[in-house]
Amino acid sequence: MDEEGETILFYSMNETFVCWNIDDCPVPVDTDLGSIVDNFEHALHQMGFEGRMSINVDCKKLNSNEEALFKAGRIFYLPYGETMYSNYGGELHRVLHCLKSRGHNVLLVELPPDEKCLFSVDSLLKNSRFLGGGKPRAKKELTPEEMRPLYDSEEEEEEDGSYDVSDLSNQKMLDFSERIKHVKGPRTVVFWDAIDCPFPLCFSPEQIFQKIKSVLMKKGTNDNITIWAYVDERSWRDKCLGNKTWDSRIYFLPAGDRRVRMLNDMYLQCRDAPLHHCPGLLILVSNHFSGDPFYMDLFQDMEHQNYHPFLIIPREHSNISESPDEWPQSLFNRPRKSSQGPLPKKPKLDAA
Incomplete structure (x- = not known):
């Protein structure tokens, strides 16, 4: 230094x-x-x-x-x-x-x-x-x-395919502190507010990932899925940020001010792995974006990176009303229109 x-x-x-x-x-x-x-x-x-x-x-x-x-x-x-x-x-x-x-x-x-x-x-x-x-x-x-x-071009190659994030799952917790590389092709990235929509405590991280992946693939997404879950400091963090022994691409991060943290991480994801020639789906599961036009605007800007943003609002699912066998089917069965909802009007600048 x-x-x-x-x-x-x-x-x-x-x-x-x-x-x-x-x-x-x-x-x-x-x-x-x-x-x-x-x-x-x-x-x-x-x-x-x-x-x-x-x-x-x-x-x-x-x-x-x-x-x-x-x-x-x-x-x-x-x-x-x-x-x-x-x-x-x-x-x-x-x-x-x-x-x-x-x-x-x-x-x-x-x-x-x-x-x-x-x-x-x-x-x-x-x-x-x-x-x-x-x-x-x-x-x-x-x-x-x-x-x-x-x-020379300032932009790096889109994805060099040198390694997939799954190869690192047992070795390193991917928390955006460094650039995250992905293999080429379509992908689905999920940012999950596990405080607004907690996971069933009976599931291991591996089971959580496989259940979410199964529902998404039935909806027609590709199988290149990565999940970042933002968890309560007092419960899931101690359980899931300590010894990481599962193979699936699910990573648990401390929530903090989760709306700000999640949005910053979504931008880092789009910066690390921009999609120029193939589609991508960015799924946000959270209650904390829909009522704020500032955050919703920034979230929808992900579309400029060729990521199709999709917001799921899990209000009635916060207490895990489904049985473990059904979870999380009803969450992803909600119509997209009701998930996004109309955006509030932006406040105007007094000086304008």
Whole structure:
């Protein structure tokens, strides 16, 4: 790991996404708003980030200064993201490390205690560092070997087929901390909220997987199925995250703020294994998405990755009303229309 203040010579032509929490780092009242984006661009160029840049803002409410910046069309604002990071720190830290493990350069702008960010070039340079340590500074000259990757395709092959996740089931709990590879072809991925819809306690993880797989295949899905189950810390976690001895592709993860965690993991799944030339089905079993237009919009965005999203709302199934022999047939027999339901209207931005 690099020392905190060590300078790292750096150069990248990849696009840079700036994620800015205005609640934590507000725009100073007397700041020239037109200069802020320019300062970000100049600072990034001095750090070696030469690609396109976009600024994405998350906050509960814009003040008048910030509304002017938004209206100028120089930032993107998430107007209903006030619930997005209710467990902001821990989940953000996890996702940043997930991105770093996938080859992204993660740059943090962290202010010392009691210091305001003026969003000047000098302030941004002073307070920026890579996740893990080290301050990037632009390389002035690149060797031919360093230039060559800049012109190669940024996208990796869709799926290289080097290994299937089932080969790792007894060796490693797949929790999205690293890139997950899949074999080529159609697939079905299931994200199951096991707090909203608990599994029958009489079943082993192997039996749970086989029962869900059997019902899905009767519905016409392919047999390449992976299940991620988000479980209560006090019950299933101790049982299923300890000794993993089953062969099926079912993985148990701690729920935490499960709506945020599950959504982030779904995006990581789509990023790890995009489907360009074959279909895929993404099934979400949860009560926690249908009533929130912000989360439902993000969930339905999975379709842009060629994953067909399908939401199942298990309200009347939460207490396992079926007999063990029938489970989970009635859950998957519900009409799709009633599973999805109409979406609430999105709230409008006051500044628009």
